[in-house]
Amino acid sequence: MSKTVYLGMSGGVDSSVSAVLLKEQGYKVVGVYMKNWSKDLPGMKCPWAEDLADAKRVATKLDIDFYVFDFEKAYKEKVVDYMLSEFKAGRTPNPDIMCNEEIKFKLFFEESIKRGADYIATGHYAKSEDGKLKLARDDNKDQTYFLYRISKDAVEKTIFPLADLKKPEVKQLAKEHSLSNAFKKESMGVCFVGDVGMKDFLREYIDLKPGEIRELETDKILGYHDGAVFYTIGQRHGLYVGGGLPYYVVKKDLKKNIVYISKNLNSEALWTKEIKLENIFLRDANDMPKDGKILVRLRHRAPLISATLSGATLFFDEEIKKVASGQSIVFYSGDICLGGGIVSK
Amino acid sequence: MIYLDHAAATPVSEKVLKSMIPYLTETFFNPSSAYLPAKDAREAYEAAKNKIANFIGAKGNDLVITSGATEANALAFTAISSRIDRVAKMRQKSDSTPVKKPTLLVLETEHASVLENAKNYDFETIKVDKTGLIDLSDLKQKLTDNVELVSVSLANNELGTIQPLAEISAILKETRLSRLKRGITAQLLLHSDASQGLSLMDINVSRLGVDLLTLNSAKVCGPKGVGALYVGHDARLNPVIMGGGQERGLRSGTENVAGVVGFATALEAVHGHASATRKKYTALVENLKNELKKCKVEPVYLGNKNHRLANFLPLSFPGLDAERLIFKLEEKEVYVSTGSACSASKGEPSHVLRAIGLTDEEIAGSLRLTLGVLNNEENIKEAGRIICEVVNSEYERQKNV
Numbered sequence: 001m002s003k004t005v006y007l008g009m010s011g012g013v014d015s016s017v018s019a020v021l022l023k024e025q026g027y028k029v030v031g032v033y034m035k036n037w038s039k040d041l042p043g044m045k046c047p048w049a050e051d052l053a054d055a056k057r058v059a060t061k062l063d064i065d066f067y068v069f070d071f072e073k074a075y076k077e078k079v080v081d082y083m084l085s086e087f088k089a090g091r092t093p094n095p096d097i098m099c100n101e102e103i104k105f106k107l108f109f110e111e112s113i114k115r116g117a118d119y120i121a122t123g124h125y126a127k128s129e130d131g132k133l134k135l136a137r138d139d140n141k142d143q144t145y146f147l148y149r150i151s152k153d154a155v156e157k158t159i160f161p162l163a164d165l166k167k168p169e170v171k172q173l174a175k176e177h178s179l180s181n182a183f184k185k186e187s188m189g190v191c192f193v194g195d196v197g198m199k200d201f202l203r204e205y206i207d208l209k210p211g212e213i214r215e216l217e218t219d220k221i222l223g224y225h226d227g228a229v230f231y232t233i234g235q236r237h238g239l240y241v242g243g244g245l246p247y248y249v250v251k252k253d254l255k256k257n258i259v260y261i262s263k264n265l266n267s268e269a270l271w272t273k274e275i276k277l278e279n280i281f282l283r284d285a286n287d288m289p290k291d292g293k294i295l296v297r298l299r300h301r302a303p304l305i306s307a308t309l310s311g312a313t314l315f316f317d318e319e320i321k322k323v324a325s326g327q328s329i330v331f332y333s334g335d336i337c338l339g340g341g342i343v344s345k
Numbered sequence: 346m347i348y349l350d351h352a353a354a355t356p357v358s359e360k361v362l363k364s365m366i367p368y369l370t371e372t373f374f375n376p377s378s379a380y381l382p383a384k385d386a387r388e389a390y391e392a393a394k395n396k397i398a399n400f401i402g403a404k405g406n407d408l409v410i411t412s413g414a415t416e417a418n419a420l421a422f423t424a425i426s427s428r429i430d431r432v433a434k435m436r437q438k439s440d441s442t443p444v445k446k447p448t449l450l451v452l453e454t455e456h457a458s459v460l461e462n463a464k465n466y467d468f469e470t471i472k473v474d475k476t477g478l479i480d481l482s483d484l485k486q487k488l489t490d491n492v493e494l495v496s497v498s499l500a501n502n503e504l505g506t507i508q509p510l511a512e513i514s515a516i517l518k519e520t521r522l523s524r525l526k527r528g529i530t531a532q533l534l535l536h537s538d539a540s541q542g543l544s545l546m547d548i549n550v551s552r553l554g555v556d557l558l559t560l561n562s563a564k565v566c567g568p569k570g571v572g573a574l575y576v577g578h579d580a581r582l583n584p585v586i587m588g589g590g591q592e593r594g595l596r597s598g599t600e601n602v603a604g605v606v607g608f609a610t611a612l613e614a615v616h617g618h619a620s621a622t623r624k625k626y627t628a629l630v631e632n633l634k635n636e637l638k639k640c641k642v643e644p645v646y647l648g649n650k651n652h653r654l655a656n657f658l659p660l661s662f663p664g665l666d667a668e669r670l671i672f673k674l675e676e677k678e679v680y681v682s683t684g685s686a687c688s689a690s691k692g693e694p695s696h697v698l699r700a701i702g703l704t705d706e707e708i709a710g711s712l713r714l715t716l717g718v719l720n721n722e723e724n725i726k727e728a729g730r731i732i733c734e735v736v737n738s739e740y741e742r743q744k745n746v
Contacts, residue, residue: 053668060672063742 004028005159006112007121008104009066011054014123016179017170018161019062022121025161030117031059031066034108036099037076058179069111071103078102084205090254091326091345092232096146105150105158119157126337127163131156133283133337138166145300148330148340149281199230206230211257216250216269228257233324234270271319277312277329277341287336295332296340298323304332312341346678347728351656351717352502352541353682355566357607358718364610365568368603376600377589390602393609397573400612401539401558402549409574409582409595410605414540414561415458416585417574418496420596421536421557422462423583425449425494447493447531452479454697456502459538463496471497476649477506477701479513488520493532499539499546499553503697503713504648505657507546510537514554534580540564540572542654544615545623556580562604566718567611571604626655626716629725633658633714636729641737645707647698661703661711665739670712673735679728682713 005022009015009031022029033055035048052068059066079098086093104122112120124143125136133155136142150158162170206229213223225231235249250269251260262269282288288309295304296314298321308315314329323329323343330340374383376390395405411417425447451463453470454477469487472480479497488495495517500507514535521533539548540561550558556579562571576582576595588597615622637644637660644660662670667683674681683695698708716725 056668057672057675060669061676 002026002028003118004030004116005119005121006030006032006108006115006117008108008123009033009055009059010123011051011058012123013174013179014125014162014170015055016058016123017165017173017177018121018123019058019064020173020177020179021161022159023062023064027119029062029064030112031055031062031064032108032112033066033068034103035068035070035072036103037072037080061179069108071107074107075099075103084202086326087202087229088206089326090229090252092324093326094146094328097149097328100147101149101151105147105154109151109154109157113157117157119159120154121159121161123162124160125162125167126160127335128155128158128160132287134163135332135335135337136160136162137164138162140301141167143300144332144337145297145328145330148283148328148337152283155283202230209257211259213259213261216260216262216267217264222247222261225259228252228254228259231259233322270322272322273316273319275314275316275320275323275329276344277314278344280312280339280341282339283337287333287338289333294338297330297332299327312344346680347724347731348719349679349681349714349716349728351719352505352564352713352715354569355564355717356719357568358566358611358614360614361567361607361610365603365607368606372602376602377591386600386602389606390600393602393606394573396609397560397605397612398575400543400548400616401560401575402551403575406593407550407575407577409576409592410601411572411574411596412570412601413563413572414456414538414559415462415572416596417559417561417572418456418458418536418538419462420574420582420585421496421559421580422449422466422494423585424532424534424536424557424580425466426583446491448489448491450484450487450492450495452497452508453700454501454503454506455496455498456538456540459496459498460696471495473506473700475701476652477501477504477647477697478649478652479508481509481512481516484513485516488516488533490524490529490531494534494536496536496538498541499537499548499558500542500654500657501648501697502541503695504659504701505541505654505715506649507542507652507654508537509652510535510553510555518554532579534577543612545619545626545655547619550575550577562608562611565611565615567608568604571601571608573608623655629716629720629722630655630658632722633716633725633729636726637732639729640733642740644712644736647701647703647707647711656716658714658716659711660714661707662736662739663704663706663710664743665710665736667710667712669739670710670732670735673739674731677731677735679731683711 005027007015007019007022007029009019019029019031033052056066079095079102082098083093083095109120124147125138125141126144126147127134127136131152133144133147135144206227208226210224210226211228212221213225214220215222231249231252233249236246245263247261247263248265248270249259250262250267292309294307294309296307297304306317309331325343325345327343328340329343331338368386368389372385374386376383376387391405394408398405398408409420411420446467449463449466449468450471451459451468452473454473471487472483474480497508497510497513499510517533517535524531534556535554536557537555538559540559541564543565556577558575560573563569582595584595586597591597591600642662644662647659647661671681671683694708698711
């Protein structure tokens with residue numbers, strides 16, 4: 001009797017090719033589209049209906065069973081509300097990490113097992129081996145950054161069919177199996193925001209509050225913004241100041257609603273040798289090197305760099321560009337993802 | 346390719362395309378410009394409008410050209426708000442009794458462009474029977490004194506059910522008379538969306554008794570993005586789009602000369618042939634049904650077989666998953682739809698199929714086949730064969746699950 005795998009299918013090329021691979025490996029594959037929370041903002045349509053149709057088309061083509069799991073309510077509570085409250089507190093959360101922890105590798109995992117799955121699978125670029133979460137072969141696409149908080153139980157029963165494939169190989173496979181969505185534009189970022197940017201989405205929930213933009217070094221007012229919460233430290237876009245070298249957001253005073261910017265990329269406010277973390281999640285304490293010397297990833301697709309974890313603080317050998325509070329930093333040792341933590345205030 | 350979705354879109358014919366090209370190229374002028382060559386554009390535009398109007402027994406001046414049926418429907422409903430404004434203004438001078446909020450009645454099976462626009466007003470829905478025909482007793486019951494506009498499509502876009510507009514119009518006229526006897530002057534207008542069926546029915550605004558009629562170029566082998574609203578003399582509208590005052594101020598924006606010329610050419614091609622066209626599609630639909638008899642499980646046919654657009658074949662294979670059928674058929678280059686394309690993209694079951702009381706199983710297995718210019722005896726036979734093949738294998742698959 002072949003083992004049953006419930007595969008999360010998004011309608012994209014990665015999960016579609018995953019379905020092909022699992023089927024070829026002899027699993028009984030069941031495709032599942034996870035319906036997450038969506039809000040139709042004026043003039044903006046969430047692409048999920050089309051994604052669902054794409055996922056179902058692939059499932060039909062491969063002749064696998066296909067279901068829709070409705071996680072709208074949980075997604076709203078666990079991901080959207082968390083994201084909004086973090087932004088309101090002046091932080092920059094990462095909803096994808098939350099979505100994986102709370103929805104895909106919790107609700108989807110539990111529901112699938114309940115329905116008789118032996119394993120679950122997703123189209124993430126990551127590897128599950130001996131119960132450990134490991135880097136994918138394609139280091140350019142590796143998505144363990146988004147997965148570091150998923151439960152150990154889930155990892156043990158998860159298959160990542162793309163673990164040993166590079167993206168071009170995945171695209172090639174899609175072509176070979178004439179999957180209709182092989183060349184569909186990849187969806188970027190948070191699923192429910194659709195094609196509109198995060199700021200446009202947030203404006204629907206967070207009141208605009210005009211405030212000053214000041215230059216850090218001179219304290220001179222250079223312009224005005226419509227809400228400090230919309231700005232992220234290190235960001236260089238969307239500043240209402242004209243011409244010349246780009247400015248970077250270096251500091252936010254949420255109380256006074258002032259955004260500080262600087263032209264000086266070397267500004268001290270942008271660089272640091274240590275970062276304080278909170279909510280640290282260690283996948284397996286035994287894998288943690290005793291001396292705390294680890295590799296870290298500061299954001300998705302950023303290179304792995306050396307650091308030393310001591311208590312809840314990361315120390316770097318050289319100065320690094322600051323990471324906004326609310327963002328995650330993920331730890332590695334060799335190819336093992338050790339876990340990670342959230343940058344504190 | 347075998348295309349069985351003519352209710353969603355139709356190809357622009359060679360003739361239509363040819364008629365449009367001059368107004369995109371050499372006679373590209375803005376019809377409102379003062380110099381002589383622009384007059385050619387103006388004349389072509391007005392002539393085309395007249396042709397479109399003649400098709401429904403009206404005059405060019407009775408039409409407001411729009412960007413399609415959706416806009417025409419939205420504009421039609423302003424007949425209500427304009428009335429509120431006028432009454433409010435009049436009242437200000439005489440007395441101060443509050444203006445009763447006028448109500449709009451729409452059929453529950455209308456297209457989203459009617460239902461969504463209705464939400465801007467106080468509205469109620471009229472029920473349909475199990476074949477999708479309007480429930481006239483429900484209409485009568487809901488015709489309270491503050492109803493000012495009733496909107497019922499000529500033919501439903503999912504089932505093809507043709508509504509008895511003349512009968513509805515008679516009921517409204519009677520109601521209006523009884524209101525007048527009681528000293529109530531509130532208007533009572535009839536709007537109809539005639540997007541479907543332009544090539545299959547003899548449409549005459551006086552015979553139908555409509556005050557407002559929506560026309561759509563895209564479903565009759567004309568270009569997309571062109572529609573028109575017939576506005577009878579009793580209807581006063583408020584423009585939705587303001588600007589240069591084109592279309593008697595009711596729809597500003599530089600005239601879409603090529604589009605309107607194309608629409609007129611498309612209508613010309615079908616004008617006077619409705620009866621022959623009906624015969625042709627009645628026969629083709631019959632052929633298709635005969636082919637489908639060969640399926641291991643015969644479909645259930647939906648809608649009203651006596652009052653159905655001749656090119657419509659709405660059906661259901663209860664127990665099957667219509668979406669899977671669509672994808673399986675798509676692999677064999679047979680294109681059909683389930684419910685209306687609009688409601689399908691929202692991922693919710695069709696409100697039309699719900700309204701006619703289908704079970705969840707019947708709704709899930711429902712397909713809309715609509716024939717048209719791309720079909721002939723040969724490809725209909727082939728389509729029937731392929732549909733049966735797919736349906737049989739799907740029923741087989743289900744047995745094994």
